[in-house]
Structure formats: structure tokens, C-alpha cells
Amino acid sequence: MAINLQKGQRINLEKSNGSKLQNVCVGINWGAIEKKGMFGFGSKKEAVDLDASCALYDDGKNMREVVYFGNLKSKNGSVKHSGDDLTGDMGGDDGLDNEVITLDLGALDPAISYVAFVLNSFRGHDFGTIPFASIRIYEGSPKRVNEVFATYDIANGAGFAGHVSMVMGVFYKKNGEWKFNAIGEPTKDRKLEETVRTVTERYL
Structure with a gap:
């Protein structure tokens, strides 16, 4: 299953040995913005607060719960959030994810049929301004990390500049099998509630 998905691709989550994908992580790595000092002398770092969130829906596309910085795990513990990173990497790219959401597909409440991942810039930093x-x-x-199957570069990717929210992707259950839709699209939303509403209306 060595797949690097392009935007809009859908994949079956069966691995090459025939077993089903069980444990999924969504990791976000980002840096603080470097601000030049007066007259070009010196510089200082401006903290950037990106927030990864996950919305769970039933078969009727009714939202059951949202896992985000204010609610770090789903009711039954199948989805967990690593916690809120308020700054991003202050000293350059350390190569580590600042926030990670883990999803155990096998432990999800059987009533859940869609798991959507979204990203919001909490203080409104435009994705295009983040280094x-x-x-x-x-x-x-x-x-x-066993196998990466989708990556997005939102600091440099075409179309992300001018936006502060995006839909990363949606896991969905079809005929009892989990599949993944790599969406990777910015939205015009400002806040998490608006982004989740956009997912409900357009991406399930």
C-alpha cells in the first residue's frame, strides 16, 4: 500500500498482505513565522497556532462528536488528539509533528460511518504566510510511521494562500469496508464550527 495520494483520490484501506488498515495517524508539522525587525535588523518569531480536528458522523451524516483541542478523545477512546500546540516550531523544522490525531478504525463505534479531518489556523494566519x-x-x-499514504504541503501548495482552513480527508465506510478520500482542499471558513458545517454539506 505504498501510495502517495493526490488530491481527490480514493483508496481502499486493504494492505498488500490482505490485512486491513487499523491504526491511522494524521500528523501536522508547521513553523512559526519569522518577522523582520525595524529597518531589516534582527528578527523575531511569531507563534502560529494550527488546530487539527476530527468530526465523526453516523450513516445518516449526522455529526456525533468532534475531537479537537477542547475535547482530546472520542467517547469510546477510538480517536485521540495529542494536545494543542500553540506556537509551531520556533527554532526551524525539527521534523516532528506538532499535533497528531490517532484513529483506531477497529475500535470505532459501529454507528460511525464517516471520519473527517480538518485543519484551522486559530489566530487567522494565512496558510501562505507560514514558512x-x-x-x-x-x-x-x-x-x-509504517506507511505514509497522503501528504499535503500547505505552506507552498497552490491554492492554500489566502485561506485559514481546509479539509484534509475523509475516511468512510462502504459495504462494511473503510476507504479514504484524500480531499486536501482549502475552504473559505474561519472557525472550526464553520469548517465542520462545510464538511457536512459538501464532503460526505
């Missing part, structure tokens, strides 16, 4: 910001969706755990 580096990348997303990877992979099999494994926050400490071990």
Missing part, C-alpha cells in the same frame, strides 16, 4: 506546514496521513503510531 513550512505539512500534513501526512499514515499507518502507525505517533512514534512509528
Whole structure:
């Protein structure tokens, strides 16, 4: 399953050995903005607060719950958030994810049929002004990456500049099998509630 998805691609989550993908992570890595000092002398770092969130829906596309910085795990513990990073990397790219959401597909409430991942810039920093910001969706755990199957570069990717929110992708259940839709599209929303509404209306 060595797949690097392009935007809009859908994949079946069966691995090459025939087993089903079980543990999925969505990791976000980003940096603080460097601000030049007066007359070009010196510089200082401006903290950037990106927020990864996950919305769970039933078969009727009714939202059941949202896992985000204010609610770090789903009711049954199948979705967990690593916690809110308020600054981004202050000293350059350390290569580590600042926020990770883990999803255990096998432990999800059977009533859940859609799991959508979104990203919001909490203080309204335009994605295009952030020095580096990348997303990877992979099999494994926050400490071990087995196989990456979707990556997005939102600091440099065409279309992200001028936006502060995006839909990363949606896992969905079809005939009892989990599949993944790599959406990777910015939205015009400003806040998490608006972005979740956009997902409900357009991406399920």
C-alpha cells in the first residue's frame, strides 16, 4: 500500500498482505513565522497556532462528536488528539509533528460511518504566510510511521494562500469496508464550527 495520494483520490484501506488498515495517524508539522525587525535588523518569531480536528458522523451524516483541542478523545477512546500546540516550531523544522490525531478504525463505534479531518489556523494566519506546514496521513503510531499514504504541503501548495482552513480527508465506510478520500482542499471558513458545517454539506 505504498501510495502517495493526490488530491481527490480514493483508496481502499486493504494492505498488500490482505490485512486491513487499523491504526491511522494524521500528523501536522508547521513553523512559526519569522518577522523582520525595524529597518531589516534582527528578527523575531511569531507563534502560529494550527488546530487539527476530527468530526465523526453516523450513516445518516449526522455529526456525533468532534475531537479537537477542547475535547482530546472520542467517547469510546477510538480517536485521540495529542494536545494543542500553540506556537509551531520556533527554532526551524525539527521534523516532528506538532499535533497528531490517532484513529483506531477497529475500535470505532459501529454507528460511525464517516471520519473527517480538518485543519484551522486559530489566530487567522494565512496558510501562505507560514514558512513550512505539512500534513501526512499514515499507518502507525505517533512514534512509528509504517506507511505514509497522503501528504499535503500547505505552506507552498497552490491554492492554500489566502485561506485559514481546509479539509484534509475523509475516511468512510462502504459495504462494511473503510476507504479514504484524500480531499486536501482549502475552504473559505474561519472557525472550526464553520469548517465542520462545510464538511457536512459538501464532503460526505
